[in-house]
Amino acid sequence: MGAEPFIVLEIGTSKICAIAAKLNQNNSFDVIGVSNEPACGIRKGEIINLDLVSESLKHVIQNLEECAGISIGSVDITFSGAHIQSTPRQGVIQILDVEHGVTQDDMNLAVNAAMAGRLPEDRIILQPIVQQYKVDNQNGVSNPKKMLGSMLTVDLLMLHAKANSIFNINTTLENLGIDVTDYHFNAMSSAYSVVTAEQKKCGVLVIDIGAGTTDFVVYVDQRVVTTGVLAVGGDHVTNDIVSAFTISQKSAEQLKCQSGSALTDSSTQLEKISVPAGMGFRACSIPLSDLNIVINARMDELFRMIQDELGKDLLLSLGAGVVLTGGGAKLKNVTRCAERIMGLPCSVGTPFSISGLTSAYQSPEFASPIGMLYYSSQNVPGNEGLIRKFFKWVKAL
Template structure:
């Protein structure tokens, strides 16, 4: 696979595994070249609980994507989520030895590395350290401290923590499927990249990604991620409730939810009934749509209220932390009828459904522009950005041109060159080096671990 041309995102979800191949066109939009999906066996609430089945599901999705696109997949960017992910706020500072020198990258790295020394619960590891605002000598609200003077450098951090064994298991599944790990990214961040605009992130917005096994929350304000949370319930529990409440099999419960389900019981009249074929010659079952929506409503309210507790924990009622852009719903679960109205009713916040079509090329398949594929599209975008960064590193000129090349008219046979001015020409300016994100550094550590574990 030619790295400069296309990139692959692998979304390992609870209900489905999606492999998506995309490339950037000349307008900066993403063309989806191939997509493959398979039923996710061996993943429960975002956590791998059967390695062999997960490997088979990944291989099936990858083969389908390769078949559609005619391309060979070698590496991919993988999303991580799951109920083991949690986040916390942390403040830290360093005292610089020489306040007469400007703050540089080493100072920022030193400050961030200090956060990694926080003591976590057994089996947990810090995955993501996201600096928010900096303070220099007590001066607050500094976005970019590089190049400034100061003795005491402080920062507020958003720290994302996860179960290290769960993440290594995902890495092991990807490697065993014959793929290289190009990078790891948090799924709520990927979905946010795909469906949120920069204006929304500035104004303040809560992204709720309702998947099969988990509901992910990411809150942005002033363009910075402020809060993340994973609620261990999703569309799967709703299906489970329908199955139990109506005494039918899971497949029928899922179909009922998609075709006739509604999150608002008042919509259905008492006499609206759907008939479900009985098993093996048994009588068909009649189910009232009003009862169906009552079952769905009860569980969905519980999920939304848990998410709303997290939004309150962030402190959205504080004037400075107000989420002006409200809530954006995405993921497969967001397609439930009347969910938007229910969320607005419970939270009192403006709500819209998030589609990843803003970043997709105009001729993209309508199916791909569905909220179901928001995370996969975000992972492809992330993979393409990573490739660009790597290309920039490689493109940096290393050596200064020789003196001879600077003065092509110098007669090289002249022994005495004192009369000739040989001022060194300014070094060509290299494109500014973008700092590697901490998650990229961390995923490199994980790759080394997996390589050594073989």
């Protein structure tokens, strides 16, 4: 029989993707099934129509079960949403046994102390992200186990989300007979599959450009420095094209993906693109230079927003530059656009190769679910996520 497969599920604005994979003897993955379908009933990462989302999830799960020849009872979820936020917290405790040094119990107590501060009633904790420990006056400790001292301090980022958004996902999957084991933030999931430990040490910014949102995470000295979500994504570029040229959503998406560029180019001023009639819209001809002006304006805005969020000093500490993932990373000249705004080298992050995964999925828009596999495999067996514990507590009331 072998070990149970890892089942991960990405719930995005434009697509829902599920992957089943097993760890082999070389501690790498063998993918046994993939299911991917367009998402319905989701906007900017949040459910707006439970019935449509339920139907989409049902199809994805059933297809994966048939493809992999398994029965699915639980999943790990990677997702985004403009409602996700991070708050810095600090916890300080006295070390329990000063003669033998810091233990795992001490570390857990410090994290619990950092998370003790109350959140607004409509928020729920997704996960604590430990940034560093401090033993007495020694800063920058990544693993304080067995270190001697009297006081242990932990600095962490607490990721939290709108409670109703999480309830909606949980309830929808529970109605399909699926238990949610854990949740993870999209940008961090993507980072697991596209950047190396060396890049995280040197300092790297990972930007996941989705359809409804753009997520980012910054690593310096192999620790998470900050995260964020912007309510701007590829769909906004498409909507800009619709408004500028009065064409259908479908035509605008095709123009963006097939002909558009994140940079303007004077050499395209005389080139025009024919848009056929359809869906109630008349046929028309659009100058390619005008199309690229519209796309460039939105992409410039997006990268400037991230630049403003991070600040000049933090950007200067990113020795490994910027890595773009998500469907938006496939836009022509998007890396050059990011480089021009941020003044840093930029590349497109392609997921690390995994056995059994076809070339169609070795693409930046699948970085998040593939990265979630790595994250799930590194979690301690039997270590329940905070949200799962919370829902068990609610059911027991």
